Amino acid sequence: MGRGDDRVIELLNDILTFELTLINQYWLNYRMLDNWGLPGLAARFKAIALEEMADADAYVDRILYLEGHPNLQRLGTVQTGEDPLEQIRLAMEREAEAVERLNAGIALCQEGGDNGTRELLAEAVREEEEHLDYFETQLDAAERVGTQNWLAQFTEGNTDG
Ligand SMILES: [Fe+2]
Numbered sequence: 001m002g003r004g005d006d007r008v009i010e011l012l013n014d015i016l017t018f019e020l021t022l023i024n025q026y027w028l029n030y031r032m033l034d035n036w037g038l039p040g041l042a043a044r045f046k047a048i049a050l051e052e053m054a055d056a057d058a059y060v061d062r063i064l065y066l067e068g069h070p071n072l073q074r075l076g077t078v079q080t081g082e083d084p085l086e087q088i089r090l091a092m093e094r095e096a097e098a099v100e101r102l103n104a105g106i107a108l109c110q111e112g113g114d115n116g117t118r119e120l121l122a123e124a125v126r127e128e129e130e131h132l133d134y135f136e137t138q139l140d141a142a143e144r145v146g147t148q149n150w151l152a153q154f155t156e157g158n159t160d161g
């Protein structure tokens with residue numbers, strides 16, 4: 001019998017799979033966008049991919065603390081997206097899903113009295129809300145000024161930072 005509630009460990013592994021999938025998706029998007037001559041947008045996807053990596057790291061650490069087995073074998077479907085706008089739309093959908101998933105997880109932790117995990121998830125949900133907000137703002141802007149004008153701002157910049 002481990003230290004953590006099995007349902008919480010399962011939940012953390014589900015979230016971990018989600019994060020690992022998004023790292024791959026955003027990383028591929030970053031390289032594609034850079035290749036399309038949009039380093040400004042590519043840099044944002046790279047930065048967000050690295051934030052998801054830090055999230056994955058925190059979930060692995062928490063699962064080990066709870067004496068569970070972090071599952072790094074499993075990956076969900078990477079939704080590549082065929083153009084920048086579709087990539088943004090897909091990312092927005094995934095971030096909305098992340099927020100929903102984390103809020104459900106927070107409720108489960110509250111029920112089980114696992115305040116440490118609850119706090120970790122509560123911190124994470126704020127970050128995913130910021131990601132969601134970023135992608136929503138981009139979609140709004142593209143709609144407002146037109147896709148070509150919106151894309152023009154991303155031809156400058158670099159992906160090293
Ligand atoms: Fe994340």
Ligand SMILES: [Fe+2]
Nearest residue numbers: 095098128131
């Ligand atoms: Fe995210």
